Amino acid sequence: MSAIRFTTALMTAVLAIWPASAAVADRGSDTEIQTPAVSPSDERTGPSMIALGSGADLIRLAEKKLRGARVYDLDLSDEGAVPCFEVKAYRAGQMWSIMIDAATRRIVRPARARPASEFDPDTQRDLADFGRIRMKLSEAVMIAEKLGGGRAISAGLHRDEDRLVFVVVVVADGTLKEITVQPDK
Template sequence: MPVKYLCACALIGLLALAPASAVPVEPQAATATQSGDDAAPSQESVDHELDLFRRAGVSLHQAMRIAEKIHPGSVTADISFDGALGAPLYKVRTIKSGQVFECDVDGITAEVKNSALFSSLQELNELDRHNLAALRAAHLKMSDAVLIAEKSAAGKAIAGGLANNDGRLSFIIIVVSNGGLKQVQLEPAPGRH
């Protein structure tokens, strides 16, 4: 999930949760933050993005399933809504057999606009490789985390990604609920080999 998007939305602090449960935390008022040379987008641009998201007929969960079908056996590692070009689009990264694929799914038609190899696991940094290995071993998948977060926060997920908290994998899901954004963090139970 793009750090710029997280900063732009001025999302809430992380929430430590038990493995198959989630509790949303109310979002704080949006503030402009700056990270390096990237200034956060204005509240107007965030509102425009959320308006496009609300008009999309394809859900984040559906976009994830579409992307995973392109590479059977793949799992989603990162997904986010992108309305920067004025049209609703989901950017999905899936992993399979040591490769990371990126796919763009149209938020209106569900058509795949682009699908390409993004990277091999060897090209990623050590933390990303560790997170992806933990994702493959976890019982909870991104699609499960999205459904849990949507139910918990009573809304629709707009983005989902992986985070590493003290060496432990977490799913970070952003949900649009009651006109605002809520962040839900889930820590999956480790998989059994």
């Protein structure tokens, strides 16, 4: 999926759930990572309940479930009866996808695998480059949540002037913030 199509789909899904203003870009080089506080309570966000906690927690949950896999995409989806996060990972030439309920943080659709060879050449190139990056997506999400002062609802790989970067969308006080994190800097 191209970055433009991905962003358009993401914004459509997010705007259906949260009243938000236009996305803004924050750029920073803050490298100190602090674990965000996690509370077992829920916070009302639009018409549905979204559990408090970091998007990094969802990524770690998926990586634990898919041993040896590295998550490269996190996306809030409202296509089902309840909002869910689709988490995509890559392992041994296979692309894996699981769905996690946004309110309960329970896996609602088990892992499904597809061969990476079924995807377009750009996606295959991005995944090959992703394999050479030391930074995990969960680290990029933690940095973005700290900089944006909110919670990640989307994170993934994107090309920026032929460099692979992580783009994280954070919701803070009803506002969407798009934060770009350059890996391995």
